[in-house]
Amino acid sequence: MSGQSFRLASGGLIDRTRALAFRFDGKSYEGHAGDTLASALLANGVRLVGRSFKYHRPRGILSAGPEEPNALVELRTGARREPNTRATVVELFDGLEAASQNRWPSLAFDLLSLNGLVSPALVAGFYYKTFMWPAAFWEKLYEPLIRRAAGLGRAAGAEDPDHYEKAFAFCDLLVVGGGPAGLAAALAAGRSGTRVILCDEDFRLGGRLLAEKREIDGKPAAEWLAATLAELESIPEVRIMPRTTVFGLYDHGIYGAVERVGDHLPEPAPYQPRQRGWRIHARRAILAAGALERPIVFPGNDTPGVMLAGAARAYVNRYGVLPGREAVLFTAGDDGWATAHAITAAGGKVAAIVDTRKDADPARKALAEQLGARLFAGGVIAHARGGRQLDGVTIRDASGATTALACDLLAVSNGWNPTLHLTSHQNGKPAWDETLQCFVPGTLPAGLTVAGSAAGRFTLAQALDDGARLGREAAVDAGLIPAGAGPVPATDPETTALTPVWRVKGAKGKAFVDYQNDVTDKDVELAAREGFRPVEHLKRYTTLGMATDQGKTSNLGGLAIMAEQTGRTIPQTGTTTFRPPYTPVAIGALAGHHRGKDFRPTRLAPTHDWSREQGAVFIEAGQWLRAQYYPKPGENDWLTTVNREVLAVRAGVGICDVSTLGKIDIQGTDAAEFLERVYINGWKALPVGKARYGLMLREDGFVMDDGTTSRLGERHFLMTTTTANAGKVMQHLEFCHQVLWPDLDIQMVSVSEQWAQVAVAGPKARETLRGVVDSTHDISNEAFPYLAARAITVGGGIPARLFRISFSGELAYELAVPADYGDAMMRALTRAGEPFGITPYGTEALGVMRIEKGHVAGNELNGQTTARDLGLGKMMSTKKDFIGRLMVGRQALIEKDRPSFVGFRPIDSAQRLRAGAHFIGIGKAAVMENDEGYMTSVAYSPHLKHWMGLGLIRNGAGRIGERVRAYDPVRNGDVVVEICSPVFVDPEGTHLHG
């Protein structure tokens, strides 16, 4: 206990039997369960906890809550290091390690505090004025310099080892804040059977009741608190969520909250997340978030030892810590006096009470006498001094005379601002209350009401009354009969009279408005002089309120000084509004489980495990993982593998998974008519048992997707789409059916997941299939010709579908079986093809072979090409209407010079081609005006033994044989190529019909 010299012998809500060891800046200390890091530091007499953002001024602990602008520390070490953590809300745990930030080399001796000496150069707008010129200096000199000098903590720089999660909750009533108003509301609603969620950012419920010595129903408030919590816990439909900050209000009664599940532990408990981000849907909500105390702007008001009066009270009453032995109180109202009481009751001395009100009534005089404090009515603090720790203040009394007093604590009381942040998240503007001298909630978002201090109703009696009333209203709103309205409990008397003082003028030294961003009253004056008077300009010019605390303690002060400078009232000057989040939220809590590999779902084909067994290298294709190639031992280069796979297919047989293609089952008497309208080519004449290649356009005439569609029955088709466009095509078809032609009798459903499908390609494809397809099915060339598509069976009666279609240009089939048999199908094919050297191939070999055959794929169907561009113009039927038909006739789309689809081969066959290279005439400069098109796809053909390319070039089809440059400045490529037919291998198509 030796170190805790400021800890009271008794009292407070800490557990003195549980000592917790912690370290701050490498030094060991001890605190107790129930402490925050701030209260434990104060108990140990640690006052200096950080250096300020810009001037590196010594800073201490200003508050006891979430508004803290000064006591920002780096919490934990290593990958869990968390910068800018407010010591006032960090729940102490055994082994906690924290470090001060923004100091070098040490907190006590900071070299960069020299910034304070050159501070005239660092006033508002200094970025804009000082570093404008020369421009080249910005990146190299100014920015690195500023970044080192100004700033806060350091991010961990390593991957966060913890898990985060998201969760969704629903309730009739969300109560934000577990103080007296919130508890009364939850109780009134909960007793009626309302589904209630009560959130409080603190680890202990009770709000200000924890920090005050108050009475409810003639008994200590702690008794009411204990009884209320016990009852709430016993109600099944009431969910109490401590350590949970409701940080945002969104549309339709949706609230964002973050639950700090494991932040109060050295590391999260086994199987527990660190934090949980909640999305709460609330029929109704009550904001009972209390209020935040306001500082006063005077020189030296940032000296460690200057503290908000309500915070000082909280440290005494809740944490059993005396924040100073020799205190001075600087108050603008009655509330501050409670702090003088608390300090005296705890054995501290209050040397003076400086009450800004001139008319010291006799009761206050008597009270000051009773407390043994000198009373300065109508006085102000002209200056607080001490550097690293407060050692005294200069008081200027009503007559203007000054008195210097020694003290180690200056408690400042200037009234409270309602914590109304959530009320303005939907653009609600707070309203200025002249009587209360604060902003109160203005127009409220639908479903939200405000209780107690958050509504500017600052007394305990009002809090209890509001809570009970609004809680019952919520029950009625939920369609319930509210439980009997018992009498609102009586409270001991209190007064909240206040005449706020925004700043003390006429004194020398820095007086801070925004502690965290080091904005002084002089900065606000400068902004006023230079014309940055609207509140939004003030904010941006001075950075007032733009730090991580979002101006909780500074916005109103800045506004008041601007009002004074411009001779306007505060409401004339502007309002302060707030955006989410109320306090900083870790991005992990928003991402939840969805990071890394879980960022989005990964889709695996039914053949995936088989491919993995074969040693496949996978590639992402949209959400899918597809086998890219199957390296064999000794193949150290992907091209070696791909060449082997291509040659094996064209010489024997290969198999490649195509389960990822979209498959849409289309049935109905109008199914053929439907296809006529969505595809450019004809479908009505397609016989049952046949497949056909189809191309569909968007409404604007550009190609949307392609694929084969098979007629399985008179009124039953199976459409396939590309892997990439499966979802988009399904959406498009649904739109066409539901919106354009609801009268058509068609029924559509995706069957993509039902079927495992494999391409079997190569001259030995039929012989391989013969070993898999049940012998009752004749698959000879005559019985099962090119483009046949029929239901068959495999493996002794397993239903399957066989399609004789080819992407490789070889004799090829696609075999589909129910997905459960996908794995077995690959094994059966492997067995059957063994005599022919069957080879699994991936998307790379697939790509090589389609380029060898000049088939278009995703690179060409890129949303900028028409059927005509791709050499498929003749497919467009002139005998029917189809989507895109009219727009494809637009002038620009039918111009002769439009880039069109052709092949390219390098003149020097040793040269490698690059996709993305642009075509430029030989001898012409590589400038935009000479650009004639670009290469869409390239591959190395193991048959031709050189690279080949497909691409779009101006009037391509009319320029076969011409030479151009393929210019690729990104990879230093400049290759002369010859324009050729896009079909490089087997142009007669003899393989296909083999």
Place this chain on the structure above:
Amino acid sequence: MAETATSWDPRGAWAGIAQPGSFGAKGEAGVFAIMLEGFGLASVIAEPDTTAALSQTVEALLGLTLPPTPRIARGPAHDIVWAGPDQWLLRTASRNGFTGLLSELSAHAAVSEQSDARAALRLSGPRARDVLAKGVMLDLHPTAFAIGDVALTNVAYVGAHLWRLDDAADGPVFEILLPRSMAGSFWSWFVASAREFGCRVASGRG
């Protein structure tokens, strides 16, 4: 080729993804997950103006009424689950005779078999709702999502068909169907979400 299997062994949607056993917090499991296997599943879409005829056929064949709203109709061997306006999923515990049943229904509806298209999970236990709350963006409170209610929604960015069955002694019972290809991603979310409650996993018949 190292491959030696000789028969066409079916492989369910959970194969290689999840195994029976336990994971997460020790002690009494808060969540029970049954990987459903071997069920028959088909989408049934009514043709224009044939809903009544389809309804009669279903009633005659299965003794079940087609639910017109997001509900599940349960029979001893068959369930009919609402799947959209004039669309349903027909589910059977076993695939025996399923093909025959489907062809009978084909007279009045577009029927497409989907038995292999979905990974299915039955979730129960006292903390089942708490797990689902981490992914399902719907209110599953007993007063909001009653026994027999059905939802088409998504969980962890995976499309899901969810419904609630009769309560068990230890809490609510949900079933969830997912696209087969995304079963692995779903499972990753499920394990991360259920482990704090402790989970027991088993295989079972639909």
